[in-house]
Amino acid sequence: MAKKLLVVDDSPVSRSIIKKCLPKGHDFELYEADDGRQGLEKFQEVRPDATLLDLTMPVMDGFEALAEIKKVDPDALVIVLTADIQPKAYEKVMALGAAMVIPKPPSPETLADGLAKTGLI
Amino acid sequence: MNRSQEVTAFSQDDAKILEEVMNIAFGKASADLAKVVDIRILLTAPKVEFLKADDLLQWIKQDTKTDDTLNMIEQNFWGKYTGSAFLAFPSSASKGLISLFDDDDELPLGEKSPLLEKETLLEVGNILIGACVGKVAELLDDNVSFSPPRLVPQLVIDNLSSEAISSKLNDPDKMAILIKTVFNFEDKDVKGFLFLVAGEESMQWLKMALKNFMAKF
Helix, strand or coil: CCEEEEEECCCHHHHHHHHHHCCCCCCEEEEEECCHHHHHHHHHHHCCCEEEECCCCCCCCHHHHHHHHHHHCCCCCEEEEECCCCHHHHHHHHHHCCCEEEECCCCHHHHHHHHHHCCCC | CCHHHHHHHCCHHHHHHHHHHHHHHHHHHHHHHHHHHCCCEEECCCEEEEEEHHHHHHHHHHHHCCCCCEEEEEEEEECCCCEEEEEEEEHHHHHHHHHHHCCCCCCCHHHCCHHHHHHHHHHHHHHHHHHHHHHHHHHCCCCCEECCCEEEEEECCCCCCCCCCCHHHHCCCCEEEEEECCEEECCEEECCEEEEEECHHHHHHHHHHHHHHHHCC
Protein backbone atom coordinates (compact mmCIF):
# COMPACT_ATOMS: atom_id res chain seq x y z
CA MET A 1 0.00 0.00 0.00
CA ALA A 2 1.37 3.40 -1.01
CA LYS A 3 2.57 5.71 1.74
CA LYS A 4 1.16 9.21 1.59
CA LEU A 5 4.00 11.73 1.59
CA LEU A 6 3.43 15.47 1.80
CA VAL A 7 6.29 17.74 0.65
CA VAL A 8 5.96 21.34 1.88
CA ASP A 9 8.53 23.69 0.35
CA ASP A 10 8.24 27.05 -1.39
CA SER A 11 10.98 26.16 -3.87
CA PRO A 12 9.88 24.06 -6.86
CA VAL A 13 13.54 23.20 -7.34
CA SER A 14 13.82 21.86 -3.82
CA ARG A 15 10.61 19.83 -4.23
CA SER A 16 12.01 18.40 -7.45
CA ILE A 17 15.29 17.45 -5.72
CA ILE A 18 13.39 15.79 -2.85
CA LYS A 19 11.26 13.76 -5.27
CA LYS A 20 14.35 12.64 -7.18
CA CYS A 21 16.02 11.56 -3.93
CA LEU A 22 13.15 9.40 -2.69
CA PRO A 23 14.25 5.79 -2.29
CA LYS A 24 13.45 3.49 -5.18
CA GLY A 25 11.40 0.37 -4.71
CA HIS A 26 8.90 2.03 -2.41
CA ASP A 27 5.44 3.19 -3.37
CA PHE A 28 4.74 6.81 -2.44
CA GLU A 29 1.60 8.81 -3.06
CA LEU A 30 2.99 12.35 -3.28
CA TYR A 31 1.32 15.59 -2.33
CA GLU A 32 2.90 19.04 -2.52
CA ALA A 33 2.38 22.46 -0.99
CA ASP A 34 4.41 25.62 -1.52
CA ASP A 35 4.05 27.36 1.82
CA GLY A 36 3.23 26.48 5.40
CA ARG A 37 -0.42 27.48 5.23
CA GLN A 38 -1.06 25.39 2.13
CA GLY A 39 0.89 22.60 3.78
CA LEU A 40 -1.34 22.71 6.84
CA GLU A 41 -4.48 22.67 4.67
CA LYS A 42 -3.13 19.78 2.61
CA PHE A 43 -2.19 17.92 5.79
CA GLN A 44 -5.75 18.23 7.11
CA GLU A 45 -7.13 17.11 3.75
CA VAL A 46 -4.99 14.03 3.05
CA ARG A 47 -3.58 13.05 6.49
CA PRO A 48 -0.22 11.92 5.10
CA ASP A 49 1.88 9.15 6.63
CA ALA A 50 4.78 11.61 6.73
CA THR A 51 5.38 15.28 6.01
CA LEU A 52 8.69 16.64 4.69
CA LEU A 53 8.70 20.25 5.84
CA ASP A 54 10.91 23.20 4.89
CA LEU A 55 11.41 25.98 7.46
CA THR A 56 12.09 29.19 5.54
CA MET A 57 8.89 29.84 3.62
CA PRO A 58 6.62 32.80 2.92
CA VAL A 59 3.04 33.16 4.24
CA MET A 60 3.54 30.66 7.08
CA ASP A 61 7.01 29.40 7.95
CA GLY A 62 7.85 25.81 8.82
CA PHE A 63 8.01 26.43 12.58
CA GLU A 64 4.43 27.65 12.68
CA ALA A 65 3.25 24.99 10.25
CA LEU A 66 4.86 22.29 12.39
CA ALA A 67 3.17 23.62 15.54
CA GLU A 68 -0.21 23.74 13.76
CA ILE A 69 0.17 20.24 12.31
CA LYS A 70 0.97 18.92 15.78
CA LYS A 71 -2.20 20.56 17.12
CA VAL A 72 -4.20 18.72 14.45
CA ASP A 73 -2.41 15.42 15.06
CA PRO A 74 0.10 15.14 17.91
CA ASP A 75 1.35 11.86 16.41
CA ALA A 76 2.00 13.30 12.95
CA LEU A 77 5.35 12.22 11.53
CA VAL A 78 7.12 15.39 10.41
CA ILE A 79 10.67 15.38 9.05
CA VAL A 80 12.17 18.85 8.68
CA LEU A 81 14.24 19.33 5.53
CA THR A 82 16.00 22.65 5.77
CA ALA A 83 18.97 24.82 4.86
CA ASP A 84 18.68 26.44 8.31
CA ILE A 85 21.33 24.38 10.09
CA GLN A 86 21.67 26.59 13.18
CA PRO A 87 21.65 24.56 16.42
CA LYS A 88 18.89 26.77 17.83
CA ALA A 89 16.67 26.07 14.84
CA TYR A 90 17.30 22.35 15.32
CA GLU A 91 16.44 22.58 19.03
CA LYS A 92 13.27 24.54 18.31
CA VAL A 93 11.85 22.11 15.74
CA MET A 94 12.68 19.11 17.90
CA ALA A 95 10.87 20.80 20.81
CA LEU A 96 7.89 21.35 18.52
CA GLY A 97 7.77 17.63 17.79
CA ALA A 98 9.72 17.06 14.58
CA ALA A 99 10.93 13.49 14.21
CA MET A 100 14.26 14.54 12.76
CA VAL A 101 16.06 17.20 10.74
CA ILE A 102 17.74 16.54 7.39
CA PRO A 103 19.98 19.35 6.08
CA LYS A 104 19.60 20.54 2.49
CA PRO A 105 20.43 19.50 -0.06
CA PRO A 106 19.28 15.96 0.66
CA SER A 107 20.84 12.97 -1.04
CA PRO A 108 19.18 9.64 -1.79
CA GLU A 109 21.18 8.24 1.15
CA THR A 110 20.21 10.88 3.75
CA LEU A 111 16.58 10.80 2.72
CA ALA A 112 16.36 6.99 2.73
CA ASP A 113 18.13 6.93 6.09
CA GLY A 114 15.70 9.49 7.52
CA LEU A 115 12.62 7.68 6.25
CA ALA A 116 13.96 4.37 7.61
CA LYS A 117 14.88 5.78 11.02
CA THR A 118 11.43 7.30 11.43
CA GLY A 119 9.81 4.02 10.45
CA LEU A 120 8.14 5.15 7.24
CA ILE A 121 9.94 2.57 5.11
CA MET B 1 24.56 39.63 -27.43
CA ASN B 2 23.49 42.81 -25.68
CA ARG B 3 22.80 43.11 -21.95
CA SER B 4 19.05 42.60 -22.14
CA GLN B 5 19.61 39.43 -24.17
CA GLU B 6 22.02 38.17 -21.51
CA VAL B 7 19.30 38.56 -18.89
CA THR B 8 16.82 36.75 -21.12
CA ALA B 9 19.35 33.96 -21.64
CA PHE B 10 19.29 33.35 -17.90
CA SER B 11 15.89 31.68 -17.65
CA GLN B 12 13.34 31.68 -14.86
CA ASP B 13 14.24 28.04 -14.24
CA ASP B 14 17.89 29.03 -13.84
CA ALA B 15 16.84 31.70 -11.36
CA LYS B 16 14.78 29.20 -9.34
CA ILE B 17 17.73 26.80 -9.16
CA LEU B 18 20.01 29.65 -8.09
CA GLU B 19 17.50 30.67 -5.41
CA GLU B 20 17.62 27.17 -3.94
CA VAL B 21 21.44 27.11 -4.10
CA MET B 22 21.48 30.50 -2.36
CA ASN B 23 18.95 29.29 0.21
CA ILE B 24 21.36 26.51 1.17
CA ALA B 25 24.29 28.92 1.13
CA PHE B 26 22.50 31.50 3.30
CA GLY B 27 21.69 28.72 5.74
CA LYS B 28 25.38 27.91 6.01
CA ALA B 29 26.29 31.59 6.36
CA SER B 30 23.73 32.25 9.09
CA ALA B 31 24.82 29.12 10.98
CA ASP B 32 28.44 30.30 10.86
CA LEU B 33 27.50 33.78 12.09
CA ALA B 34 25.20 32.38 14.79
CA LYS B 35 28.18 30.50 16.23
CA VAL B 36 29.92 33.84 16.77
CA VAL B 37 27.03 35.88 18.17
CA ASP B 38 25.19 33.00 19.90
CA ILE B 39 21.84 34.26 18.73
CA ARG B 40 19.33 32.78 16.35
CA ILE B 41 19.26 34.40 12.93
CA LEU B 42 16.02 34.32 10.99
CA LEU B 43 16.20 34.56 7.23
CA THR B 44 13.59 35.11 4.57
CA ALA B 45 13.70 32.95 1.46
CA PRO B 46 16.25 34.57 -0.89
CA LYS B 47 15.08 36.24 -4.05
CA VAL B 48 17.29 36.39 -7.11
CA GLU B 49 17.17 39.16 -9.69
CA PHE B 50 19.45 40.00 -12.60
CA LEU B 51 20.24 43.66 -13.08
CA LYS B 52 22.68 45.96 -14.72
CA ALA B 53 25.39 46.63 -12.16
CA ASP B 54 24.89 50.37 -12.35
CA ASP B 55 21.17 49.99 -11.49
CA LEU B 56 21.88 48.10 -8.28
CA LEU B 57 22.19 50.90 -5.76
CA GLN B 58 19.03 52.63 -6.95
CA TRP B 59 17.22 49.29 -6.72
CA ILE B 60 18.37 48.90 -3.14
CA LYS B 61 17.29 52.43 -2.31
CA GLN B 62 13.79 51.79 -3.70
CA ASP B 63 13.53 48.50 -1.84
CA THR B 64 14.65 49.86 1.52
CA LYS B 65 12.32 52.86 1.14
CA THR B 66 14.69 54.86 3.29
CA ASP B 67 16.96 57.85 2.97
CA ASP B 68 19.38 56.16 5.33
CA THR B 69 22.98 55.77 4.25
CA LEU B 70 24.43 52.31 3.70
CA ASN B 71 27.40 50.60 5.20
CA MET B 72 28.77 48.31 2.52
CA ILE B 73 31.32 45.55 2.77
CA GLU B 74 32.97 44.45 -0.48
CA GLN B 75 34.93 41.26 -1.02
CA ASN B 76 36.31 40.00 -4.32
CA PHE B 77 36.45 36.30 -5.15
CA TRP B 78 38.14 34.30 -7.88
CA GLY B 79 37.29 30.90 -9.28
CA LYS B 80 35.41 29.62 -12.30
CA TYR B 81 32.86 32.04 -10.98
CA THR B 82 34.74 35.30 -10.47
CA GLY B 83 33.32 38.54 -9.21
CA SER B 84 32.65 40.70 -6.20
CA ALA B 85 30.27 40.20 -3.31
CA PHE B 86 28.70 43.18 -1.56
CA LEU B 87 26.94 43.11 1.76
CA ALA B 88 24.97 46.27 2.42
CA PHE B 89 23.18 47.32 5.60
CA PRO B 90 21.34 50.57 6.26
CA SER B 91 23.57 52.46 8.72
CA SER B 92 20.89 52.38 11.43
CA ALA B 93 20.69 48.59 11.15
CA SER B 94 24.46 48.35 11.33
CA LYS B 95 24.34 49.72 14.88
CA GLY B 96 22.09 46.83 15.87
CA LEU B 97 24.58 44.42 14.37
CA ILE B 98 27.49 45.96 16.22
CA SER B 99 25.68 45.71 19.56
CA LEU B 100 25.45 41.94 19.13
CA PHE B 101 29.21 41.63 19.17
CA ASP B 102 29.87 44.11 21.94
CA ASP B 103 29.81 43.14 25.62
CA ASP B 104 30.48 46.71 26.76
CA ASP B 105 27.01 48.12 27.47
CA GLU B 106 28.23 51.14 29.42
CA LEU B 107 29.03 53.35 26.46
CA PRO B 108 26.23 54.48 24.13
CA LEU B 109 26.67 53.31 20.55
CA GLY B 110 27.66 56.76 19.30
CA GLU B 111 30.60 56.83 21.66
CA LYS B 112 32.03 53.46 20.79
CA SER B 113 35.31 53.29 18.96
CA PRO B 114 34.94 53.82 15.21
CA LEU B 115 37.66 51.22 14.79
CA LEU B 116 35.58 48.68 16.74
CA GLU B 117 32.55 49.45 14.56
CA LYS B 118 34.59 49.05 11.40
CA GLU B 119 36.18 45.81 12.55
CA THR B 120 32.80 44.40 13.57
CA LEU B 121 31.21 45.16 10.21
CA LEU B 122 34.20 43.73 8.37
CA GLU B 123 33.98 40.55 10.42
CA VAL B 124 30.25 40.18 9.80
CA GLY B 125 30.85 40.70 6.09
CA ASN B 126 33.75 38.30 6.03
CA ILE B 127 31.72 35.55 7.74
CA LEU B 128 28.54 36.01 5.70
CA ILE B 129 30.20 36.50 2.31
CA GLY B 130 32.81 33.81 2.90
CA ALA B 131 30.34 31.18 4.05
CA CYS B 132 27.77 32.06 1.43
CA VAL B 133 30.05 32.30 -1.62
CA GLY B 134 32.09 29.34 -0.34
CA LYS B 135 28.98 27.16 -0.07
CA VAL B 136 27.79 28.22 -3.52
CA ALA B 137 31.21 27.26 -4.89
CA GLU B 138 31.08 23.89 -3.11
CA LEU B 139 27.60 23.11 -4.43
CA LEU B 140 28.58 24.12 -7.98
CA ASP B 141 31.94 22.30 -7.95
CA ASP B 142 34.00 25.48 -7.95
CA ASN B 143 36.85 26.56 -5.70
CA VAL B 144 37.19 30.26 -4.89
CA SER B 145 39.79 32.50 -3.25
CA PHE B 146 38.94 35.76 -1.53
CA SER B 147 40.44 39.19 -1.12
CA PRO B 148 40.29 40.76 2.35
CA PRO B 149 36.95 42.52 2.95
CA ARG B 150 36.78 46.29 2.48
CA LEU B 151 34.31 48.61 4.22
CA VAL B 152 32.65 51.54 2.47
CA PRO B 153 30.99 53.39 5.36
CA GLN B 154 28.06 55.80 5.30
CA LEU B 155 27.45 55.48 1.57
CA VAL B 156 24.92 57.98 0.22
CA ILE B 157 23.14 56.09 -2.54
CA ASP B 158 22.34 59.17 -4.61
CA ASN B 159 26.02 60.04 -4.73
CA LEU B 160 26.95 57.40 -7.27
CA SER B 161 29.92 59.37 -8.50
CA SER B 162 31.63 58.89 -5.16
CA GLU B 163 35.11 57.48 -5.55
CA ALA B 164 34.41 55.26 -2.57
CA ILE B 165 32.14 53.04 -4.64
CA SER B 166 33.72 50.15 -6.44
CA SER B 167 34.08 50.71 -10.16
CA LYS B 168 32.34 47.35 -10.61
CA LEU B 169 29.06 48.94 -9.57
CA ASN B 170 29.29 51.55 -12.29
CA ASP B 171 30.57 49.33 -15.08
CA PRO B 172 27.87 49.09 -17.78
CA ASP B 173 29.42 45.84 -19.02
CA LYS B 174 28.84 44.05 -15.73
CA MET B 175 25.70 42.17 -14.86
CA ALA B 176 24.72 41.76 -11.25
CA ILE B 177 23.00 38.89 -9.59
CA LEU B 178 21.09 40.44 -6.75
CA ILE B 179 20.27 38.01 -4.01
CA LYS B 180 18.30 39.62 -1.28
CA THR B 181 17.51 38.26 2.12
CA VAL B 182 16.31 39.92 5.29
CA PHE B 183 18.30 39.17 8.41
CA ASN B 184 16.49 39.19 11.72
CA PHE B 185 18.63 38.69 14.79
CA GLU B 186 15.86 37.44 17.09
CA ASP B 187 14.38 40.68 18.47
CA LYS B 188 16.57 42.99 16.37
CA ASP B 189 15.27 43.88 12.92
CA VAL B 190 18.39 44.09 10.79
CA LYS B 191 17.77 44.23 7.07
CA GLY B 192 20.72 43.38 4.89
CA PHE B 193 21.40 42.76 1.24
CA LEU B 194 23.94 40.45 -0.25
CA PHE B 195 24.60 40.74 -3.93
CA LEU B 196 27.14 39.37 -6.36
CA VAL B 197 28.47 41.17 -9.42
CA ALA B 198 30.11 39.24 -12.23
CA GLY B 199 30.93 39.56 -15.91
CA GLU B 200 29.43 37.74 -18.85
CA GLU B 201 31.95 34.88 -18.85
CA SER B 202 31.12 33.97 -15.27
CA MET B 203 27.41 34.19 -15.98
CA GLN B 204 27.75 31.66 -18.79
CA TRP B 205 29.71 29.34 -16.51
CA LEU B 206 27.10 29.79 -13.79
CA LYS B 207 24.28 28.79 -16.13
CA MET B 208 26.06 25.55 -16.99
CA ALA B 209 27.00 24.91 -13.35
CA LEU B 210 23.35 25.23 -12.28
CA LYS B 211 22.38 22.70 -14.94
CA ASN B 212 25.09 20.33 -13.67
CA PHE B 213 23.91 20.84 -10.08
CA MET B 214 20.42 19.64 -10.93
CA ALA B 215 21.82 16.70 -12.89
CA LYS B 216 23.32 15.35 -9.65
CA PHE B 217 19.89 14.42 -8.34
